[in-house]
Amino acid sequence: MGIEEAIKDIYGNSVGITGKSPVYGGDINDSSMLTLSNGRKVFLKENHGKGNDFFAAEAAGLRSIEATGTIDAAHVITHGADYLLLDYIETGSKSISFWEAFGRKLAAMHKADTSAFVSVGRFGFDTDNYIGASRQLNKACDTWIDFFRTMRLEVQFKMADRYFDDTDRIRISKFLDRLDDLLIEPARPSLLHGDLWGGNFMVSKDSQPVLIDPAVYVGHAEADIAMTELFGGFAPAFYDSYKTENPFEPGYSDRRDIYNLYHLLNHVNLFGSSYLPGVMRTLRRFAP
Numbered sequence: 001m002g003i004e005e006a007i008k009d010i011y012g013n014s015v016g017i018t019g020k021s022p023v024y025g026g027d028i029n030d031s032s033m034l035t036l037s038n039g040r041k042v043f044l045k046e047n048h049g050k051g052n053d054f055f056a057a058e059a060a061g062l063r064s065i066e067a068t069g070t071i072d073a074a075h076v077i078t079h080g081a082d083y084l085l086l087d088y089i090e091t092g093s094k095s096i097s098f099w100e101a102f103g104r105k106l107a108a109m110h111k112a113d114t115s116a117f118v119s120v121g122r123f124g125f126d127t128d129n130y131i132g133a134s135r136q137l138n139k140a141c142d143t144w145i146d147f148f149r150t151m152r153l154e155v156q157f158k159m160a161d162r163y164f165d166d167t168d169r170i171r172i173s174k175f176l177d178r179l180d181d182l183l184i185e186p187a188r189p190s191l192l193h194g195d196l197w198g199g200n201f202m203v204s205k206d207s208q209p210v211l212i213d214p215a216v217y218v219g220h221a222e223a224d225i226a227m228t229e230l231f232g233g234f235a236p237a238f239y240d241s242y243k244t245e246n247p248f249e250p251g252y253s254d255r256r257d258i259y260n261l262y263h264l265l266n267h268v269n270l271f272g273s274s275y276l277p278g279v280m281r282t283l284r285r286f287a288p
Helices: 003-011 054-067 098-111 144-159 166-177 221-230 236-245 252-271 273-286
Strands: 017-022 030-036 041-046 076-080 083-087 129-131 134-136 190-192 201-203 209-211 217-219
Touching: 003 017, 003 030, 003 076, 003 083, 054 076, 054 083, 054 129, 098 190, 098 209, 098 221, 098 236, 134 252, 144 166, 144 217, 144 252, 166 273, 190 221, 221 236, 221 252, 252 273
Parallel strands: none
Antiparallel strands: 017 030, 030 041, 041 083, 076 083, 129 134, 190 217, 201 209
16 A cells, blocks of 8 residues: 555545645655644655555554653554655653653563563564664574574674684674673563664654654663663763663673674774774683
C-alpha cells in the first residue's frame, strides 16, 4: 500500500495530502512533514534503498518502547516497505526539570517487564533490526555476556576484519575470551533504546523527552547509559536522576568503554578508519 492509500485507509477516503515540507537532520532517510486535508500533520520517513524490513524494524522498536508505558516515543501510524508514518512531534524547549524527568523515565523503562520482547531466552529481541545503517542481529541468548559477545562484538569485529592485522586478531580473540571477567550480568534484563545519543531524542512542546530512531533489544541497562556518554554526554541532572531510580553497579566506568566499543566498531564499519584509534585504545587497555 502506498502512502496516499495508507492515509486514506486510516483517516478516510476524503483525506489527502495538501502539503509536504522537508525536515532536515538525518543522514539515512528522506524526512518530510505532511499536512493532510483534515488539518493533521504527520511525519514521513522514506528510503527506497533499504530492505523491506527496515521501517518494520523501526516501527517495532518504537512500539516496544511505547508499550512499557514509561517514556514517550514517536508514535507509529503505519509503515510500508519504503516508508514510515509517525505522529508529527511539535517541539519545545527544555525546562529546568527536563533532564531530571528524562533520567527518571529512562530508569523506569529499564525496569519495565521485558517478557513480551523476547519469546526465547532472556536477552535479544524477537526480530533483527538496524543500528544506523548496519543490520543488528538479535538472536536471543540466556546470558547477557554471551549475547553481547556473539550478537554485538563478534559481528562487528568480523565486519571490520580488513582493518586488523594478525597481531590485532590475536588481541581481539583474547579480549573476547576475557568478557566473562570484564562484564557482569544484570539484576534484571532491560529494554534498551540501543542507540541513545543526543540526536535520538526530541523535546516535546510540553518539555518532555521523546525517543526516536531506536535500535531496541533486551540487554543490560548500562549499555544504554554508556552510549549517552560516547559523544559528549547528557546533563549531570540526567545521571543523578537515573542513578536515584536505578543505581550503577561498581566498575561501571570500565564496562562503559567496553559497551561503547560496539558503537565505535559500527562507526568504523559505516564511516571508515577515523574511528579505529578509539577501538584500538579499548582493546589495548583490556587485552594488553
